[in-house]
Amino acid sequence: MIEAGVYPNEFTSVKLLGVCSFLGLGMGYGKVLHAQLIRFVVEMNLVLKTAIVDMYAKCEWVEDAIKVREAVNALVDMELSGILPNNFTYASLLNASSSVLSLELGEQFHSRVIMLFRGIALPNVISWTSLIAGFAEHGLVEESFWLFAEMQAAEVQPNSFTLSTILGNLLLTKKLHGHIIKSKADIDMAVGNALVDAYAGGGMTDEAWAVIGMMNHRDIITNTTLAARLNQQGDHQMALKVITHICNDEVKMDEFSLASFISAAAGLGTMETGKLLHCYSFKSGFGRCNLASNSLVHLYSKCGSMFNACRAFKDITEPDTVSWNVLISGLASNGHISEALSAFDDMRLARVKLDSFTFLSLIFACSQGSLLNLGLDYFYSMEKTYHITPKLDHHVCLVDLLSRGGRLEEAMGVIETMPFKPDSVIYKTLLNACNAHGNVPPEEDMARRCIVELDPCDPAIYLLLASLYDNAGLSVFSDKILKLMRERGLRSRPRQCWMEVKSKIYLFSGREKIGKNEINEKLEFLITEIKNKGYPYQENEDKLYHSEQLALVFGVLSVPTSAPIRKNKNSLICTHCHSFIMLVTQFVDREIIVRDRKRFHFFKDGQCSCRGH
Template sequence: MHMLCSKTPTQSFSLSRFQETCLRVLSFCNSNSLKEGICIHSPIIKLGLQHDLYLNNNLLSLYAKCFGLHHARHLFDEMPDKDVVSWTTVLSSHTKNKYHFDALELFDMMLGSGQYPNEFTLSSALRSCSALGEFDCGTKIHASVVKLGLEMNPFLGTSLIEFYTKSCCSTFEVYKLLSLVKGGGDVVSWTTMVSSLVETGKYGEAFGVYVKMIEAGVYPNEFTFVKLLGAASSFLGLAYGKLLHAQLIIFGAEMNLVLKTAIVDMYSKFRQMEDAIKVANMTPEYDVCLWTTIISGFNQNLQVRETVGAFLDMELSGILPNNFTYASLLNASSSILSLGLGEQFHSRVIIIGLENDLYIGNALVDMYMKCSHSTTNAVKAFREIASPNVISWTSLIAGFVENGLEQSFQVFSEMQAAGVQPNFVTLSTILGACSKVRSLVPTMMLHGHIIKTKADIDIAVGNALVDAYAGGGMTDEAWSVIGTMNHRDSITYTCLAARLNQKGDHGMALKVFVHMCNDGIKMDEFSLASFLSAAAGLGTMETGKQLHCYSVKSGFHRCNSVSNSLVHLYSKCGSIHDANRAFKDISEPDAFSWNGLISGLASNGYISHALSTFDDMRLAGVKPDSVTLLSLISACSHGGLLDLGLEYFYSMQKVYHITPKLDHYVCLVDLLGRGGRLEEAMGVIETMPFKPDSLVCKTLLNACNLHGNVALGEDMARRCLELDPSDPAIYLLLANLYDNAGLSDFGEKTRRLMRERGLRRSPGQCWMEIRSRIHHFSAGEKIDEDEINEKLAFLITEFRNRGYQYQESEDKIYHSEQLAAAYGVLNVPTMAPIRIYKNSLICPHCHTFMMLATQVVGREIILRDRKRFHFFKDGQCSCRGHS
């Protein structure tokens, strides 16, 4: 038996030679990360060499490098013997793969086994503590470093510096560590500290450490500058970036590809592409990272032609693009909504076999959602991604939201079922869908999910929730969310103010401004534009002027959004002179600017000026849009310019390539109707490419009233009632048609029918601003103030005494605009015009009252109704009967 088990000297020598060969193969494969080395494992087991610790450690390293953590851990657990190298290899692998909890668990097991860690073991454990924010655990490991006498080890010193920099609020401990390192720390130690501060977002502190580094006589290297340039790009600004560029030249940092790419990226982020290209061309070396940075830089600066040009130059240079390159190119296609360009890049991606790549897949989903009229290709691109991440799902959801499709909710459910947790961008996006569909049930369900997952701590999610509730008309719930938010910013209040403006609740929108100020949050250009819009909606000139002053002091008046809002404000307040001045202050007026001025001039009765402004707009090279043409046709309608209005309408497609929308057809019917061409207007309704709604039929009904066409008016009223039977305005228009045609019995029957059906017209309301206070007046309201009643009685008596044609009627004495006019005569300073704002159209009776009142009191009255301004002066009105 002994003879069978024993090995001959020749066998022992051969086994030793084989063992040495295995070690060489494993060592070579380890250094080159070659999977083929794993073939050695099987003969090692067959020949009984599995107890060789040196061989096993080499195998363990190869498994960790080439076959993943799971296989490496399995081998480690099977190893009969383990030393510090074994433990360090597997622990380090866990740390590199971000399994930090498991890494620290292994570290405890190692200590429990009686093995002493070395500097590499301790370094890996410290990195895991740093990643998890385990400060106490890290300090215990530091204590072990001291006990083992390794505190002067430069490798461990660097790891400790990184740990304390990321874990401490103060850099005091780090400076203490640096003082312990020989010579006060080397460039590696200081750079580690800078790097850790940059990674944790402490950019100011990182730059402060850089200054102290230089003061300590330690010169930064290229890696120090790479980290600091990243900080400059993210936070510090272009001035710091230029300073760093100058200093790296002074300190003679080696201009390698990594540093050159960092400088190019910094200049690109600040839209300095000329400087970026100069730096890129300083040395002849280029790689895929540098080219991708240049391509991405052009893309970020919306220079798509240059983006494609850089890609072609890259190909000519012989460097192959990678997944990040193609993702940038697809994003460039999305930015200009070019489906053709995107499809070309997609075909290249397929040719090189990268269509399953995560980054490219995300870019493809985004491109097809933005550029294509169909969502089919986007969904197909999404399905081809091997493992969609949260960005993939969010891109798909965002695309459905932008296309107005409720499938976004279904995709959101699929995402959760797939086990992918939504992030704050996903939640903000799906809340945007709730806001669009104005559905409160999904909003409340999402709110519950947000509270459960504690996602409401993110300010972006809170803001989206405020917007969703406010967009759905649940203002109280929006305020409640604001009250529970840990942090609020200008976006929080801007969302609410904008939604209130959309609802027409301009008074509440202005109150948001007060809450914002009480919260200590300063306005930005967007919130300022929203508050200016609210002031315009109310016609509160004094509030608007105060906001205008703030815009000048803060410098926001240079922003187009604010300047456009100022034009809108003064136009809505009837001060077209100030509107013109605000427009002239805009350095580069866009289509919104011109539209605001044209619309303002038209609504203030300056029809010819509005039309000439349109000519100026074209001469300035600004392309008119659908809103421009709508304002022009409306101006012609109110100004009685029938032929010119028709010319503008028919030029939309022929000249400007703008397809008329339903609003344009409503305006066209109004234009023809006011001009007495009722049959043509009827023809427009019957032939337009849209199904007629109640508004277009009411427009023609109103024209029939103006021209006394009872038969057509009755037909329009019938159509209106079929479309909207609960609208009291239809009954009143028909009743007025009968009254004006001398058929008062039919008029009375129509009103009685309206009352029997329980329909009541919303009471007309007026308001006016006097000494920064808003005063409201409602139709039919009985005023207790004797002064107002006396003033109204005085005015009507004067009409009679002067022989004016005015038919007194008891129920019309208390129309809201008459009450406001009397109050204005009593309270507005004598030299100032009386400004009245009304939420509905002024009736003919009140229109006559205003004209006569200006003759009696010798005052100008400016009234803005739902459609336009009426400037009453010396018994005349600016509308000249074209109301």
């Protein structure tokens, strides 16, 4: 345009600044445009000044101080020019206050905004909405509610955008739901969707379903929001049931909803359901969308099928950072350590941006592959070479890496010197390693610290400490720990195992009593065969069997012999079940894939991919 000798005017500039704000192109482009405005002496009218303020306010990636200074300087410049701000100008400033991450700067900016807001003679619904949203997004729930009440007292009626904006907080949602019903605002789909998101996000699933039932119309956002929230809470089976409601409402799935459902199938490890969703993705033309394609790579990785995962990855036209991260993570959790590290090298050669999750997967891969020195190199290169600051998750992986390598003192040193407050997760990671190495004194100290200081309500700590004493032959102390756990009313989460057969999920609970049915009869037959062949097997005295054993037998009876038996667990596989499956595969010609809480175990011909680690 400029090369053609046509110079931008104020209308062109407003549009360009709006593009910078909307697409998140950053302050760099915005400043270039601002400089061009000055260079070409473009007339600074009210609309253009407001667009400049809005652009600086929305550059969220810059430092808070720069953001506040630039936005306020633009306002001061506007006032010095003799142009009075209007409601749209204040709306932009108020939105800027909600994006400030520093609490101190945010409070200062809020004070400035409130002062400016009080200077508006007749604030309209846009001004009120911007102010309330700014407070709500900073977690100032009570202030937001009182401002909403003040808005009504000023006889300014909130619109659907006002309500949907402030319904993100569950406490506000409960307070405002009555008003929404009385004013019949829940007829509006945006308000209804906001209610569903608030209730589902707060774990109040029944209330979310009730809102959906009362909505006259539901769109894909309604169902996608619910499915995504259910996934976040780990209720993947319920998330998949949302598909039925989409079909009943005759709403077409988009790439966002499809990704949510594929994620649910991945969470459950249900291969058959995942393949059906894959077919839908292909027929609907979502193969060109990285969001859906990345979800498919994640799905097959979580189902223990890296062949299909790699094939789905190769179908991606331009793999992005998420694509590579999912592939590397999947290879690592499936035990393909060298392939995971090779994929990382390919990622760098492709000049794809690395992020913190990339290194989390790499350190995990090194931990699983007993590559201690290489894992340390990756960790320390994060900040030194790639300018990525390690987070708490990276330190947890580092502790696991050092612990598995037997360097327990160094692992403890990491916990004591890291710039984060230790949580129970990082201590449990070290506890497991200490237990494996038979290092009683430091583990006991850590376990007691967790019980007293960190998380006295976590039953896993008590069980780890009890296991430590048992392995050390100190059963008296083990009994005391378990007694303390019972006195505090703590119970461990039931050990469960599930598998999918013919698109139906079957759940098995741990330590079920033997009954007279086909599964238990087959289980007794396998145990008898193990003993007859002279393999070492220690049967439970109370005749109770673990969920893995029951699921294994069910798979042998139900899954075609040509297909692998895939099982999923909500906890780590125990030593007893691990040995049992290895023994069974010595005389039963089946491949058995177990996905526990941390990794995959591939059993075949009496061997396991974990090699006993």
